[in-house]
Amino acid sequence: MAKIKTLEDLFLDTLKDIYYAERKILKALPKMKRAATNEDLAKAFEKHHAETEEQIERLQKVFEIMGKNARGKTCDAIEGIISEAEDIMDDFKGSPALDAGLISSAQAVEHYEIARYGTLHRWATELGMKDAAKLLDQTLQQEWKTDEDLTTLADKTVNDAAQKG
Numbered sequence: 001m002a003k004i005k006t007l008e009d010l011f012l013d014t015l016k017d018i019y020y021a022e023r024k025i026l027k028a029l030p031k032m033k034r035a036a037t038n039e040d041l042a043k044a045f046e047k048h049h050a051e052t053e054e055q056i057e058r059l060q061k062v063f064e065i066m067g068k069n070a071r072g073k074t075c076d077a078i079e080g081i082i083s084e085a086e087d088i089m090d091d092f093k094g095s096p097a098l099d100a101g102l103i104s105s106a107q108a109v110e111h112y113e114i115a116r117y118g119t120l121h122r123w124a125t126e127l128g129m130k131d132a133a134k135l136l137d138q139t140l141q142q143e144w145k146t147d148e149d150l151t152t153l154a155d156k157t158v159n160d161a162a163q164k165g
């Protein structure tokens with residue numbers, strides 16, 4: 001008979017998913033930074049790269065709280081999102097719309113992370129893991145802020161610049 005799986009198993013599974021995703025994002029951000037032509041956008045990617053390192057450490061702490069080794073599990077969703085970002089970088093290289101495309105790719109990443117951390121935070125609370133919930137919420141707030149900053153950057157300059165052919 002199959003093992004009876006509980007919310008704790010689901011939590012651990014999802015933790016592995018986002019751990020894999022964050023490490024994939026850590027590798028993608030320097031490429032996105034190099035591709036960006038807008039200086040503020042390049043800086044935003046650099047800032048988020050440093051934040052992603054912190055976020056990976058927070059996840060390692062959550063694994064530790066659970067008494068488990070930090071281990072990722074292939075996340076097909078992030079593979080797809082990053083692969084689409086790479087297509088944009090190739091297809092729009094040298095074009096005025098490149099930065100707008102990079103922002104849209106980065107926001108797809110942020111929204112995926114917000115979905116995952118939002119769920120993990122609720123589940124940690126439900127499971128009575130207060131310290132884990134706090135760590136997950138810290139990252140969730142960082143992802144929200146990153147998403148907002150990208151919207152501001154798009155509205156301020158990048159979307160206008162993208163229309164100049």
Ligand SMILES: [Fe+2]
Nearest residue numbers: 022052055113
């Ligand atoms: Fe992240």
Ligand SMILES: [Fe+2]
Nearest residue numbers: 110113143146
């Ligand atoms: Fe993020």
